[in-house]
Amino acid sequence: MNAIPSPDSLSTPTTDSTPSQCAPHVSIAGVTKVFNGRKGRVQALEPVDLDIRRGEFVSILGPSGCGKSTLMMLLSGLLPSSSGRITVDGKEITAPNPEAGIVFQKDVLLEWRSALENVMIQAEIRKSDKAEAKSRAMELLSMVSLDDFHDAYPSELSGGMRQRVSICRALLHKPPLMLMDEPFGALDAMTRDQLQLDLLKLCRDDDMTVFFITHSIPEAIFLSDRVVVMTPRPGRIERIVNIDLPRPRRLAMREDPKFIEYVHELTGIFKSLGVFREE
Amino acid sequence: MAMASATEPQQERDKAFAPVLKVLNGIPLAVWTLIGLLLFWEAYVRIASVPPFILPAPTAIAQEFRDYGHRLFPNALVTMFEVVFGFTCAVLIGVPLAVAIVYSTFIQKGVYPLIVASQTIPKVAIAPLLLTWFGYGMAPKIVIVILLSFFPIVINSVMGLRSASEEMIHLARSMGANSWQTFWKFRLPHALPSIFAGLKLATALSVIGAIVAEFIGADQGLGYLILIAGSNFDVARQFAAIICIALIGMCFFFTLEMVERLVIPWRNKADVSGDA
Known part of the structure; x- marks a missing residue:
């Protein structure tokens, strides 16, 4: 438990401990992961090296089973790496990092709590100031148009609403680093578009680094500053594509020739990796 | 209309x-x-003029309630006490035991299998033994009620506590929750519906336990009344006692259901929304 933040570092995470401008926010150096399963050793990740700047939106794009979720688990400290070193703000991650905010593909809402209480669990566990947390929770919920639903139980919410609540929960403590594992993977296409817009809105104000895992090429391009392409198992970084599209992103940009060019480029990479096979 | x-x-x-x-x-x-x-x-x-020592009419049973109520109700209270007290003990033993099974590998591997295996022993078979040990008073009845009702409580609580998803535990740990918070704020509330399912099963079993215990050796209670009435061919009185037992069981079940609604309010609000 070396990474429990002090109460004031929760509200202003970057002021006192800001590293020098060029130092990356997140640094992954030679990180591997080997699982010892029943069928013997499975190499989930080959050595991965990646630096992420503060405030950057990075998507990890790859087919199922390429170890991208594993990479996120390593980054959150929930799973130990087999070798290599992960640092966040210069601190090595060896235990769950409570400064990060996490969103899984499943919303993992607590069925016995209302939407607001689900967001508030974050504050309860961290024992932060209740009143302040509550007003922030309400603010977050209203940013994703859920103000009228703060009293509703998860069973009364649709899939998209539930995932929005879970994003608000992850954002409550203003995490400097947001880890998202295919958060929109289980949603229908239209809800997905809306949630992408919501996410960008939520990220815009804070100087937050986002590590976003997806297997959707357009989603990765639409959201990110950089798209990291991973190969099928064992996972390794194949290519990093910089997305040079203006912000704020608009839905119309998806018809932009530049956007379409990125889609072609990334599709091409996956074709060359054998992920897509055409006759 | x-x-x-x-x-x-x-x-x-x-x-x-x-x-x-x-x-x-x-x-x-x-x-x-x-x-x-x-x-x-x-x-x-009435039409077939069935003799009352074979099958009394409902009106005759009602009459029995009126004439014999002063003896019936004190005995019903005794049985009710055995049921409620035994059940409460079973909950107080069963739920913490389930927690211990989930959290301690030793208890899970060393004790839990024995508890499951012990369920092959019919409780009625042990009842005379308990009588020898605890005498004819309340104690053996309460022990039998506990023995009968605690198993479904343990099994359902264990299942409920284990059913928390991996993601939920990850989420708790990512917030920096300690094991106490993980238990209290995540695992336990998640297990409540399952625990209550076990409690509801246990209500019926605890009533059975009390009556069986009274059959075997008692000087009061509804089971005792049934036994005595049976030896006197007083079928109406037996029916009256059986109705009392059924009422006790029902009241107990519905009380628990009301408690469940209070403790698990989110369950009653389901299925209101469509899907986005």
């Missing part, structure tokens, strides 16, 4: 009957079935 084509006087009459119809509509169908059965029973006994 006025029809569109109804004439004026008909509508008037419908209006007059409306409150009566409303009350009648409010009675559940099961009650009507019960009333039908009782009427059939009464008619059969």
Whole structure:
């Protein structure tokens, strides 16, 4: 438990401990992961090296089973790496990092709590100031148009609403680093578009680094500053594509020739990796 | 329920009957079935002139309640006490035991299998033994109630506590929750519906336990009354006692259901929304 933040570092995470401008926010150096399963050793990740700047939106794009979720688990400290070193703000991650905010593909809402209480669990566990947390929770919920639903139980919410609540929960403590594992993977296409817009809105104000895992090429391009392409198992970084599209992103940009060019480029990479096979 | 084509006087009459119809509509169908059965029973006994020591008519049982109530109700209270006290003990033992099974590998591997295996022993078979150990008082009855009702409580609580998803535990740890917080704020509330399912199963078993225990050796309680009435061929009295037992069981079950609604309010609000 070396990474429990002090109460004031929760509200202003970057002021006192800001590293020098060029130092990356997140640094992954030679990180591997080997699982010892029943069928013997499975190499989930080959050595991965990646630096992420503060405030950057990075998507990890790859087919199922390429170890991208594993990479996120390593980054959150929930799973130990087999070798290599992960640092966040210069601190090595060896235990769950409570400064990060996490969103899984499943919303993992607590069925016995209302939407607001689900967001508030974050504050309860961290024992932060209740009143302040509550007003922030309400603010977050209203940013994703859920103000009228703060009293509703998860069973009364649709899939998209539930995932929005879970994003608000992850954002409550203003995490400097947001880890998202295919958060929109289980949603229908239209809800997905809306949630992408919501996410960008939520990220815009804070100087937050986002590590976003997806297997959707357009989603990765639409959201990110950089798209990291991973190969099928064992996972390794194949290519990093910089997305040079203006912000704020608009839905119309998806018809932009530049956007379409990125889609072609990334599709091409996956074709060359054998992920897509055409006759 | 006025029809569109109804004439004026008909509508008037419908209006007059409306409150009566409303009350009648409010009675559940099961009650009507019960009333039908009782009427059939009464008619059969009267028409076929069945002797009362074989099958008394419902009215005769009602009469029995009136004449014998002063003995029936104190005994019912004794049985009720055994049921409620034994059940409470079973909960107080069963739920913490389930927590221990989930959290301690030793108890899970060293004790839990024995608890499961012990369920092959019919509790009735141990009852005489308990009588030898604890005498004829309340104690052996309460022990039997505990023995019968604690198993479903343990099993369901263990299942509930184990059912927390991996993601949920990850989420708790990512917030920096300690094991106490993980238990109290995540695992336990998540397990509540399952725990209550076990408790509801246990209510029926605890009533059975109390009656069986009273059969084997008692000087009070409804089981004892049934035994005595049986030896006197007093079938009406037996029926009266059985009805008391059924009422105790039902009250107990519904009380628990009400507690469940209070403790698990989110369960009652499900299925309101569509899907996005």
